[in-house]
Amino acid sequence: MKRRRKARVNSEAPDDQSAAEFSFSLTRVAVSQICLSVGYTSTDTSSTLDTLTLITTKFLQSIAELAASFSNSANRTEANLFDIVNGLQDTALATSDCFPGGSTLHNTESRCLIKSAVLRNLSDFVASAFEIPFAKPLPRLEISGSYGGDSTRVPRSPEMKSIPAWLPPFPDSSLYLERYTKERSDHLWENSDSVIGRGTLVESSGVESSRGRSSGRLPLRRASVRFKVERDWSSGGGGSCKSVTRLERWRDDNDGEFEVKKKMGEEYIYCADIDAGVWNM
């Protein structure tokens, strides 16, 4: 009994593989139609037709790459007729056919494309050849968010002109605006407990807090903040100021050997205590 060897499953993603296979099979149908129109009735093996189909896809992609590179060289993202004709000329250069009229493309005076032999040949082909419509109708795909083939995309508003057209459109504003305001009101950093010393600062130094503010916006008229230096004379000369400004420090500089420093905070307390001979934590 013969055992059939199963084909190894490709590790490629199924969507990519199926899309590539689908487009390849469509191209194969078109190529076979063209061969029929030329006069062929059949092919000896399927690999012959597959080879011709593969070369067709490579040809398409090579024209596209050339045209895209021409347009990018001219600081454009969208290709125009000049880019395509230049790409066709370069492709014709790869074949052994000569193409008269290629130099006139780059002539700054005339700048006329129809003088190019490649375009002339195409125009003759369109005029003489019979139309061969595709064998079966293609299913229309609903493409969401991607540019490929979507000619009915909504144009951007004037304030979004700086955004390139080939990027996918923004999602619906209702999806993100509401969420944003919710987060703002619930998780305002200034109101959270992660602010160090906020409670003691408000209570001890008598700061007029702006508790009445709403939605995180600072009011135009804000209460002024003042800091006081309190000396705890009971503990033996150690200062217990929570926060010190330079001005306040200079005023209290009667008996202590305070050094002028730019930093604020507990370091000054330590210094004062060391000078006084007492270490207060």
Add this chain to the structure above:
Amino acid sequence: MNHGQQSGEAKHEDDAALTEFLASLMDYTPTIPDDLVEHYLAKSGFQCPDVRLIRLVAVATQKFVADVASDALQHCKARPAPVVKDKKQQKDKRLVLTMEDLSKALREYGVNVKHPEYFADSPSTGMDPATREE
């Protein structure tokens, strides 16, 4: 200047010819569908909203395939016909696209498609035993 006027007129004619050609593209339906062409163009980074340019690329590809196929057909017809026994068979000659004709036709377009004539187990398979290096 006379020369300038003439060149201007010629330019107008050329522009008119180009416009007419682009307009005729909308009437002509290429064999390769627009969506399929757009898929391959987008795959290569080609961006263009104009349908006429997409049709131009489709027509160029169709012409390329038609040229290759017709060259292969010429090679097929140029081959001497085999000995025919019946007259009916002679009328009913089927034109078959073979790899041999296709590779000959594609060689002129700079594409090398060559199948090996046979597959061997090792480089020295089939060689004369005396010439084999052991």
